[in-house]
Amino acid sequence: MDTVKQRQVQNQELEEVSVRFCGDSGDGMQLVGTQFTNASAIFGNDVSTFPDFPAEIRAPAGTLAGVSGFQINFSSHDIHTPGDRVNALIAMNPAALKTNVKDVETGGIVIVNEDAFDKSDLQKAGYAVNPLDDGSLSKYQLYRVPIEKLNADALKDIAGEIGAKSVGRCKNFFALGIAAWLYNRPLQPTLDWINGKFGSKPTIADANTRALKAGYYYGETAELFPTRYKVAKAKLTPGKYRKITGNEALALGLVTAADLAQTPLLYASYPITPASDILHMLSGYKNYGIKTFQAEDEIAAVTAAIGASFAGVIGVTGTSGPGMALKTEALGLAVMTELPLVCVDVQRGGPSTGLPTKTEQADLLQAVVGRNGECPLCVIAARSPGDCFDMAIWAVRIATRFMVPVILLTDGYIGNGAEPWILPDPSKFEKIKINHPEKAENGDFHAYARDEFLARPWAVPGTKGLEHRIGGLEKENITGHISYDPQNHQFMIDLRAQKVANIAKILPPLEVDGPQSGDLLVLGWGGTYGSIYSAAERARAMGYNISNAHLQFMNPFPSNLGDVLKKFKKVLIPELNSGQLRKLIRAEFLIDAIGFNKVQGKPFLIAELLEKIIQHSEKR
Amino acid sequence: MDTVKQRQVQNQELEEVSVRFCGDSGDGMQLVGTQFTNASAIFGNDVSTFPDFPAEIRAPAGTLAGVSGFQINFSSHDIHTPGDRVNALIAMNPAALKTNVKDVETGGIVIVNEDAFDKSDLQKAGYAVNPLDDGSLSKYQLYRVPIEKLNADALKDIAGEIGAKSVGRCKNFFALGIAAWLYNRPLQPTLDWINGKFGSKPTIADANTRALKAGYYYGETAELFPTRYKVAKAKLTPGKYRKITGNEALALGLVTAADLAQTPLLYASYPITPASDILHMLSGYKNYGIKTFQAEDEIAAVTAAIGASFAGVIGVTGTSGPGMALKTEALGLAVMTELPLVCVDVQRGGPSTGLPTKTEQADLLQAVVGRNGECPLCVIAARSPGDCFDMAIWAVRIATRFMVPVILLTDGYIGNGAEPWILPDPSKFEKIKINHPEKAENGDFHAYARDEFLARPWAVPGTKGLEHRIGGLEKENITGHISYDPQNHQFMIDLRAQKVANIAKILPPLEVDGPQSGDLLVLGWGGTYGSIYSAAERARAMGYNISNAHLQFMNPFPSNLGDVLKKFKKVLIPELNSGQLRKLIRAEFLIDAIGFNKVQGKPFLIAELLEKIIQHSEKR
Amino acid sequence: MHTDGSLPVLTAKDFTTDQDVRWCPGCGDYSILAQVKKVLPTLGIPREKFVFVSGIGCSSRFPYYVETYGVHSIHGRAPAVATGIKAARPDLSVWVATGDGDGLSIGGNHLIHAIRRNVDMKILLFNNRIYGLTKGQYSPTSELGKKTKSSPFGTVDLPLNPITLSIGAEATFIARTLDADPKHMEYVIRRAAEHKGAAFMEIYQNCNVFNDGAFEYATVKDMRPDTTLYLEHGKPMIFGKNRDKGIRLNGLSPEIVQLGNGITEDDLLFHDEKMEEPTLAMMLARMRHPEFPEPMGVFRAVSHPTFDDLLTKQVDAATAKLGRGRLADLYDDGETWTVE
Amino acid sequence: MHTDGSLPVLTAKDFTTDQDVRWCPGCGDYSILAQVKKVLPTLGIPREKFVFVSGIGCSSRFPYYVETYGVHSIHGRAPAVATGIKAARPDLSVWVATGDGDGLSIGGNHLIHAIRRNVDMKILLFNNRIYGLTKGQYSPTSELGKKTKSSPFGTVDLPLNPITLSIGAEATFIARTLDADPKHMEYVIRRAAEHKGAAFMEIYQNCNVFNDGAFEYATVKDMRPDTTLYLEHGKPMIFGKNRDKGIRLNGLSPEIVQLGNGITEDDLLFHDEKMEEPTLAMMLARMRHPEFPEPMGVFRAVSHPTFDDLLTKQVDAATAKLGRGRLADLYDDGETWTVE
Numbered sequence A, B: 001m002d003t004v005k006q007r008q009v010q011n012q013e014l015e016e017v018s019v020r021f022c023g024d025s026g027d028g029m030q031l032v033g034t035q036f037t038n039a040s041a042i043f044g045n046d047v048s049t050f051p052d053f054p055a056e057i058r059a060p061a062g063t064l065a066g067v068s069g070f071q072i073n074f075s076s077h078d079i080h081t082p083g084d085r086v087n088a089l090i091a092m093n094p095a096a097l098k099t100n101v102k103d104v105e106t107g108g109i110v111i112v113n114e115d116a117f118d119k120s121d122l123q124k125a126g127y128a129v130n131p132l133d134d135g136s137l138s139k140y141q142l143y144r145v146p147i148e149k150l151n152a153d154a155l156k157d158i159a160g161e162i163g164a165k166s167v168g169r170c171k172n173f174f175a176l177g178i179a180a181w182l183y184n185r186p187l188q189p190t191l192d193w194i195n196g197k198f199g200s201k202p203t204i205a206d207a208n209t210r211a212l213k214a215g216y217y218y219g220e221t222a223e224l225f226p227t228r229y230k231v232a233k234a235k236l237t238p239g240k241y242r243k244i245t246g247n248e249a250l251a252l253g254l255v256t257a258a259d260l261a262q263t264p265l266l267y268a269s270y271p272i273t274p275a276s277d278i279l280h281m282l283s284g285y286k287n288y289g290i291k292t293f294q295a296e297d298e299i300a301a302v303t304a305a306i307g308a309s310f311a312g313v314i315g316v317t318g319t320s321g322p323g324m325a326l327k328t329e330a331l332g333l334a335v336m337t338e339l340p341l342v343c344v345d346v347q348r349g350g351p352s353t354g355l356p357t358k359t360e361q362a363d364l365l366q367a368v369v370g371r372n373g374e375c376p377l378c379v380i381a382a383r384s385p386g387d388c389f390d391m392a393i394w395a396v397r398i399a400t401r402f403m404v405p406v407i408l409l410t411d412g413y414i415g416n417g418a419e420p421w422i423l424p425d426p427s428k429f430e431k432i433k434i435n436h437p438e439k440a441e442n443g444d445f446h447a448y449a450r451d452e453f454l455a456r457p458w459a460v461p462g463t464k465g466l467e468h469r470i471g472g473l474e475k476e477n478i479t480g481h482i483s484y485d486p487q488n489h490q491f492m493i494d495l496r497a498q499k500v501a502n503i504a505k506i507l508p509p510l511e512v513d514g515p516q517s518g519d520l521l522v523l524g525w526g527g528t529y530g531s532i533y534s535a536a537e538r539a540r541a542m543g544y545n546i547s548n549a550h551l552q553f554m555n556p557f558p559s560n561l562g563d564v565l566k567k568f569k570k571v572l573i574p575e576l577n578s579g580q581l582r583k584l585i586r587a588e589f590l591i592d593a594i595g596f597n598k599v600q601g602k603p604f605l606i607a608e609l610l611e612k613i614i615q616h617s618e619k620r
Numbered sequence C, D: 001m002h003t004d005g006s007l008p009v010l011t012a013k014d015f016t017t018d019q020d021v022r023w024c025p026g027c028g029d030y031s032i033l034a035q036v037k038k039v040l041p042t043l044g045i046p047r048e049k050f051v052f053v054s055g056i057g058c059s060s061r062f063p064y065y066v067e068t069y070g071v072h073s074i075h076g077r078a079p080a081v082a083t084g085i086k087a088a089r090p091d092l093s094v095w096v097a098t099g100d101g102d103g104l105s106i107g108g109n110h111l112i113h114a115i116r117r118n119v120d121m122k123i124l125l126f127n128n129r130i131y132g133l134t135k136g137q138y139s140p141t142s143e144l145g146k147k148t149k150s151s152p153f154g155t156v157d158l159p160l161n162p163i164t165l166s167i168g169a170e171a172t173f174i175a176r177t178l179d180a181d182p183k184h185m186e187y188v189i190r191r192a193a194e195h196k197g198a199a200f201m202e203i204y205q206n207c208n209v210f211n212d213g214a215f216e217y218a219t220v221k222d223m224r225p226d227t228t229l230y231l232e233h234g235k236p237m238i239f240g241k242n243r244d245k246g247i248r249l250n251g252l253s254p255e256i257v258q259l260g261n262g263i264t265e266d267d268l269l270f271h272d273e274k275m276e277e278p279t280l281a282m283m284l285a286r287m288r289h290p291e292f293p294e295p296m297g298v299f300r301a302v303s304h305p306t307f308d309d310l311l312t313k314q315v316d317a318a319t320a321k322l323g324r325g326r327l328a329d330l331y332d333d334g335e336t337w338t339v340e
């Protein structure tokens, strides 16, 4: 790198850049996207990323359905989303160009792998004429790079050794090299990664290294780009950082919670997109006291987790929409048996199988009220990738403190999306106090006795003298015996509701960003935090005197929610559904909350939120 | 009967009487209750009944858990509930007395089978001293009848032939005889029934006949009762009547709908209390074009019904709470594939296994919003046993007209409860128009083309040229191809919602009983109609200027609901849940509806409703 | 524990709860309860280490009547709940009580998966060939053509055979017994308790209310010797009131032969419950009344690794190799960078 | 139909949809699709009478690629959907496409119930021993100890054997074939199509992305003769490149013998797919690589009444006996009374 002679190009400073790599699923776009992100993070920018997979494993190469993309936003200030508009697009084939170019800003950079624009590729992408030639891309800065040929040239010395196929596979690193040059990204982190990854296959490591450097040098020498960009380091809280996705953070949060509780944890799950990564991660933590059970289906997963909870272990299950639907009946059992259970729902596009790889927030009402009978439980929602860590700990804390099932909602966007995460100091966390009674008070053990929060004792098998039986039939309070008594039923219905309501007592109050009262409050929940926060900040920067608040606790709500709402004339609730939180807020507080709803399998753009906010505000 | 010499007893005319038979599950209380009802109905009274089973098959004889009861309300005017308070209780053992006597009105009649009050029976019922002797029943007219002994005496001639056990089994008919005498019920219908039932076992028929008559004569001759009661015939709409339970009516409604649609029907179900009787009935209608499939579980049941609908047959499934929870995921498939499916939920006490034999209305929110993703479907609710017939036809009509799944909610109370039902004239029903397209318009068949209500065509396998594939992934409008396009997803989310909203266009408007505007509207839904209507009528009779309305269409609501609500200052919503309709109404119309909620596994008493209504009204 | 370190001697009474037993008088379930309570105290396991798990059905009320830990879960899910318990706490002795509806209809999948994983649990399948609790619909083991509340014209569903199904799932322990023979049931339950792995027991149970006499041929004492075949490991298959009939192999099929007339015990099939191949077990499982006497006893008892053992070993191995994980290391994984 | 009343002659092309096939290049699914499309036109069934039903998985995309009626249902439920279709419309030819996860994990129960009821449907189980669509977790057929995304330390779950399971459910038609042998697959699919009742086919299918070479031993042409045993009804069980090895019965277990040296074909086991007892099928099902060559072909093909036939007959009998029901009679049932 240091051997590269600097050519005289303009060097422009930018605050924030959003780059998207896209190509066929087989083209390794997720990989180079990740490498670009790591380099940016290590360089010192704030970053936020979002990968966008096709629903098919591998749709036919070159087709629209097979396009895979990875977007990185990196900046010199705090950012919370992968960026609305793409500043630079790297497209490896016509299909990738077609599906992605509409997200590029006017005047933005479009780098295409020219070699992939032959007739058959164009046809597969549904282009009648070559878009590189017909002027349709004139509003962008189009760069046609014969990436395949250049890559092959760069590797021709070792082509004999590794074969043409392996040579071709390196073209993503060539593209990465170009982007790295264009945005002044350090190559070292990627070189380190290559060496680590292909250590045992030195020729492959060599090939990828050559491709990467060739791309970088190409940027330098080809005199293609008039300008090169710099994004300064961000002023971030000092500390040691890593990049983390929501699913990773959630897994780490669960391990942490188990440690804080000094209690083992069993994660029982059935694979489903986009929740499977939690299972994948946790299955590698056997030495952390974590067991995983890949069940035969979601019902077996949740009931096994219930069994584990009964046995005194933290029972956790995780899934997404259709799997969540299947767990409905068993969640009722957990409510009736008052066992601590955590159920993670990484929401995806619905209804039914829906859009498996796309994001959505449409399982909220199912989580809050979607069970037979009056069946209250706790529902919480993470608001960002890193927040999944904190909310996982909250979930275990609430479940074990109140002896209640907790549904933790995340979504495909924050589950797969990544942001920098400052490594926490485990010694700073508040412990989770677990109390397994060891003997009966005054001789008689009562499985449904109550503490000050109405929690019942978590007595576990193996404890002499506390033998007891629980199940799904209505229970008599205190004794836990089956009871068909009408008054007891009413009492228990109310008690279970009150117990969930009591959770609010230990929750932090809802905080408002911006003025604490006024005309407009933008109220969000869950994974839309980044976009809403950014839009609200911008609106305030533009002089709009608006506020925003974001719910992480959905049932019960934080106790000050009603008071907060009363302080604003209008409440705008943006959601990636048709208005589910809005329904709950209207029913509870009788305020005419306005909905802003988008159900397109995609996160909010900051711009569209901003527009909506402005529409409902008056400039001060 | 005509041979009985009339003794000189006082004969008192009553308007309405509620009698309850109770005893051990093995005592045949359901049977004599039914016989008493039939006799009353045939005599010409209006009747309403409610059986109350124990949850256990047969709890140990003589225990509280084993008590089975059957209540009949019969009157000389229109009635809609089995009655709040019991005027006469027939208790066959101490356990039955203990669990039921609290429902008897002060000064009411309590007839006990004295022979069953020995030490061990008293103990099993948890009586320390004999309640017949300790004065605890002094506020009732207590009649101690040695029923077992008298019955045995009456049958002694044939005891040798049929055995002591069979003799003992007849004691319920002896008790029935007493009640029949007391309330001037005709014996003939029961005698006819005995002959029909035991035709092939003449000695058994004889034994039961003797017991019945002996009980009747006992009333006549024992001079125990100072008064005998009469309840005049009711002025009912002329016509031929039968007694019908909600489950029976629902089954008949489905058969009728299939006939009106000239389309076969498949009922796929998994047994569950209190819905199983629908399966039992329909399985006997093979010669009506009805097939039944007892599936391996509820998921198989609903998916088999979906398969049947795809194949061009009316697919219906039915269950109760826990089974409903299991069908959640598959209902989403029906929404996405836009197939006509009817799903019956006979609600029972929850959450979880809950109170399997008790009634509740707590599955409403699950039905309306309890699925993953935005997953709208139609929800309707029957309001009385007979109404289950009409609502079943509505369900099929809506499902096939709009190509949409319909959830039909009933409950254990109206499912098992019975009322007189006038035999309808099938030729008067509006036909259900089914249109299976037979060829593609202009060559190309589009599985997701739309008609004026947004329904898609119901093309069925076997039709040449209409071959198509559907499934749970998001569909492109018109073509029905899989689509991951964001705009299409939003479009389809909105379209599915609009299609369900369109159903309101064919629904009858909500009707208001009493003044059409004013201070207080009592708004109910589903199986509470009888109690609410009766309470409202009484309140009006007492001079309270209040109104009531009852929803049968829960999603969408009738189009005039908003207008109706606006005309009243207060809206009171009584529900057998913790406020589910109330939540929907508040969210939709932002009115501060007041809830009156009871979750005790039991229907509302007219009196408690009346009290609540008065509390919220001003006398005019 | 006693001061000398030995376990206290328990009796059936120690396993009796304060709950009224709520089965119909005369129900076969009582007999099963009695035998289980007889075996439990003899296993050398402290009472508090047992867990009974059930689904929903008459049979599934079982846990309420055994004074130890219990979960009366939801319909069909007992094997999954039990798997969770055993995975979480391999030290517990986990038992499942289920019915032919609970275990074979709605719960069939969990049953076969618990069996194929060889999770160490004892499964008591109460087969009464009917749905008892819901008052008399046919079950997956009801005979073809049976008339019940939900099949007034007779069923059109060919039944499942619980034993062949468990063989199909490659169960390591398979047995059959019946409510009417308490001694034999006690023996079978004890054998299951001693087996390491999933132990599947089919128990013929009379529902005298909704399906009375379903197994009359096997329960009436007089008929039993001719209609059943009591299996004994290593012994020839002899049956009949006079113990004069036997089962002989004819090709790959069993046939009934009369002993004597040149046919001796040595010509008969000898039972081998330890055979790795389930061929013999399969043959026995398919022997059905009235063509054959129905085998009772242990069809198969082989030793395979259990799910819970393998899981424990994996955790131990990972911990031995990687050390007990520390949170700080967990976080500090993959690429990191430091902001000053 | 043609004017002469004969069916139009269809070809594989008539069964090709306008949808792009979205499997990975090289996936074994293509071969299965090709063979199915080859067999369908030859069955004498009009194209519009077929229905393909699937669950979720790579394999379950199958219906989109066959130009007839199809339901891509939800995960694991295809056999139940298919049962509903067949119960409603016995005139249709119903096919199920499922995977080892879809059909044996979440959908195991529906599969065994469709099989035991003998519902007339053809079940294509694509066994690739992995979850393809969700990108590489182990499935119920994955080998013990297999390392996958969800089992970085290797699985602790003993696998299910699809053939023994279907035998346990007493399937009337059971076969196995593999993607690498199109001719044989075509034969098996045709046999299944011709079978009346539930026809269960396990198809070894290579997932070249997440579990490449899972069946390499059987698919590599060179190795196949020694690692597989092609079953032929009534023929001795011979295999090997030189067709010099055979399977002989040793007690109740199979053993491999070298032909020659006094051992002739007559000493070998002869395949009998029509044997009512599934003992032989069971023995064959348990023969696994590398100890044995794995049998390919029809394990079992016996004739039992089908669910749909019995149901139709019941409806017909009821109608014949009671007459086609009229609504007025339906209402006027039991006790009635008249109010004037």
Ligand SMILES: Cc1ncc(C[n+]2csc(CCOP(=O)(O)OP(=O)(O)O)c2C)c(N)n1
Binding pocket: B270, B271, B272, B273, B298, B322, B323, B326, B353, C056, C057, C058, C059, C060, C075, C098, C099, C100, C101, C102, C103, C126, C128, C130, C131, C132, C133, C134, C139
């Ligand atoms: C999800 C669900 N579906 C259905 C039921 C109703 N149900 C309870 S027990 C049972 C079947 C019982 O049969 P079996 O398992 O054979 O037990 P038995 O009563 O015969 O001992 C059914 C269908 C239920 N409780 N839950």
Ligand SMILES: Cc1ncc(C[n+]2csc(CCOP(=O)(O)OP(=O)(O)O)c2C)c(N)n1
Binding pocket: A270, A271, A272, A273, A298, A322, A323, A326, A353, D056, D057, D058, D059, D060, D075, D098, D099, D100, D101, D102, D103, D126, D128, D130, D131, D132, D133, D134, D139
């Ligand atoms: C209810 C539900 N749970 C989980 C999933 C996720 N899922 C889709 S396919 C699949 C397994 C696929 O494996 P297999 O059936 O073997 O098919 P293959 O892709 O290997 O052909 C899973 C777990 C889902 N779609 N729905």
Ligand code: SF4
Binding pocket: B057, B058, C022, C023, C024, C026, C027, C028, C029, C058, C059, C128, C132, C133, C206, C207, C208, C209, C210
């Ligand atoms: S219904 Fe049958 S199985 Fe249930 S308790 Fe009664 S006799 Fe036993």
Ligand code: SF4
Binding pocket: A057, A058, D022, D023, D024, D026, D027, D028, D029, D058, D059, D128, D132, D133, D206, D207, D208, D209, D210
């Ligand atoms: S992931 Fe495997 S099974 Fe799925 S399409 Fe690709 S190769 Fe085939």
Ligand SMILES: [Mg+2]
Binding pocket: C057, C099, C100, C101, C126, C127, C128, C129, C130, C131, C132, C139
């Ligand atoms: Mg049973």
Ligand SMILES: [Mg+2]
Binding pocket: D057, D099, D100, D101, D126, D127, D128, D129, D130, D131, D132, D139
């Ligand atoms: Mg697979």
